[in-house]
Amino acid sequence: MASVSELPSGKFRVQIRRKNLAAIGKVFDTREEAMAWGVSREAELVVAKSSGVARPNAGLTFRVAVQRYFDGPKFREKAIGTQGRERSSSVRLLEYFGNYALSVIDGAMVQDYIDIRCGERVKHRNGTTLDKKISADSVRLEKAFLGAVFKFSKRRNLVTANIMRDSFELPTCIPKEARITLKQQLDMYDAARHIGTAKNANPCLLPWLYFVFETGTRPGEAAKIELSWVSLEERKVSIPRIGQKKRNARIVLFGDEVFDMVRDCCERAQEAGSKYLFFSRANAPLAHDAKGNPIRRRRTEDETANRPCTPFSYYNAWRTLAKKARLPSSINPHIVRHEFISRLFEDTDMSDSQIASLVGDVNVLSLGPYKHLRVERLRDRQDAHLDEMRMALRDIQTMREAKLKAFFARVREEAQAAREASGDFSTPMQRIHAMVEADAVLEKAALTQK
Numbered sequence: 001m002a003s004v005s006e007l008p009s010g011k012f013r014v015q016i017r018r019k020n021l022a023a024i025g026k027v028f029d030t031r032e033e034a035m036a037w038g039v040s041r042e043a044e045l046v047v048a049k050s051s052g053v054a055r056p057n058a059g060l061t062f063r064v065a066v067q068r069y070f071d072g073p074k075f076r077e078k079a080i081g082t083q084g085r086e087r088s089s090s091v092r093l094l095e096y097f098g099n100y101a102l103s104v105i106d107g108a109m110v111q112d113y114i115d116i117r118c119g120e121r122v123k124h125r126n127g128t129t130l131d132k133k134i135s136a137d138s139v140r141l142e143k144a145f146l147g148a149v150f151k152f153s154k155r156r157n158l159v160t161a162n163i164m165r166d167s168f169e170l171p172t173c174i175p176k177e178a179r180i181t182l183k184q185q186l187d188m189y190d191a192a193r194h195i196g197t198a199k200n201a202n203p204c205l206l207p208w209l210y211f212v213f214e215t216g217t218r219p220g221e222a223a224k225i226e227l228s229w230v231s232l233e234e235r236k237v238s239i240p241r242i243g244q245k246k247r248n249a250r251i252v253l254f255g256d257e258v259f260d261m262v263r264d265c266c267e268r269a270q271e272a273g274s275k276y277l278f279f280s281r282a283n284a285p286l287a288h289d290a291k292g293n294p295i296r297r298r299r300t301e302d303e304t305a306n307r308p309c310t311p312f313s314y315y316n317a318w319r320t321l322a323k324k325a326r327l328p329s330s331i332n333p334h335i336v337r338h339e340f341i342s343r344l345f346e347d348t349d350m351s352d353s354q355i356a357s358l359v360g361d362v363n364v365l366s367l368g369p370y371k372h373l374r375v376e377r378l379r380d381r382q383d384a385h386l387d388e389m390r391m392a393l394r395d396i397q398t399m400r401e402a403k404l405k406a407f408f409a410r411v412r413e414e415a416q417a418a419r420e421a422s423g424d425f426s427t428p429m430q431r432i433h434a435m436v437e438a439d440a441v442l443e444k445a446a447l448t449q450k
Helices: 031-051 062-071 073-077 080-097 107-119 136-155 182-196 205-215 219-223 256-272 301-305 315-325 333-347 352-359 364-422 428-449
Strands: 003-006 012-018 021-028 121-123 129-133 236-239 250-253 279-281 309-311
Touching: 003 031, 012 031, 021 031, 021 107, 062 073, 062 080, 062 136, 073 080, 080 107, 080 136, 107 136, 182 205, 182 315, 205 219, 205 256, 205 315, 205 333, 219 333, 333 352, 333 364, 352 364
Parallel strands: none
Antiparallel strands: 003 012, 012 021, 121 129, 236 250, 279 309
């Protein structure tokens, strides 16, 4: 029998569970609509079973579709980091949609999932719940993964329509607007040098940091640069499509100061047998005792030197660097690239297309968030425009004052003429003299009466 449950959003979800069939469900605004749909759908299932009619992909669950997506060639072509993010995004989605038939998932169910996720708290890896909400970026990444699965399913004819084409109400993501000052940049260089002097420290941290600051390369792309891509004679790195995030070839130019560091890194990588310009040593699996507990011990020099080389792992090194340089938490490795692009907009006259080619952005529109930085370069033009406006206003004010003076002069002349015609006194001084003479006449008359 169909079961109806009320969701936190106030809507009602109906579910039908049958043996050897994936769970079927749908969301409605009222309980009556949910019950009516459940009864009619159960009747359809009974008729289909009795008549022996098989529906294509009727038992295909969302969990199976996700597994097929992971096994597909498109997913395997993605970068390792992108694969890891998509697998992380699939965990909560599989808990929620895993046993649902792919054909019954609709936009209302997806919106309910988004609403529920926006109210959930972050869970620590030890199982405790933190007093911190799920970030908007996590919700958007899960929605993007859900769209990728449905796009894959539509392409494989597993569903008839891609429901993720609908618009959904998503939480607002606040972009990071952190900047790196020149003082902070010098502090980062000093901290990297200090970290490099420690025993068994990776000497690639400082050159990698310089390279990212001087070229604006994405930190992950810089960590995976191979020696075969580097041309010391032409002072450039030719990153092929497979090594670039957007899967487009890119040329990275570096200057004299970075040249010496890149040359030293090439020699160091060749001596270590690494194919990467900036490299780390892979951690060998720990041995275990008879009880299965890992045996922890310090590696010998030969064991350290014989470990395989991998792309430079900068995550832990960056945390140590940020702590020593006393950087705010808002500054992460990608902010270095953000600062490089910001300075190009502020301090150079390069066009948007030139900057996009220099930093490896395919679409010029992706540089839109940086265009406000060019406002400072327009100060002279703005000041000149304001000076012209002030001069125009001053001229208009002068003309207005001249007209007012002429008007008042004409009015005074007309008033003077009117007073003279009527025998009135034309000036205040004449009026005062007349008053004095009148007082004298009255005094004389009063004396005569006495």
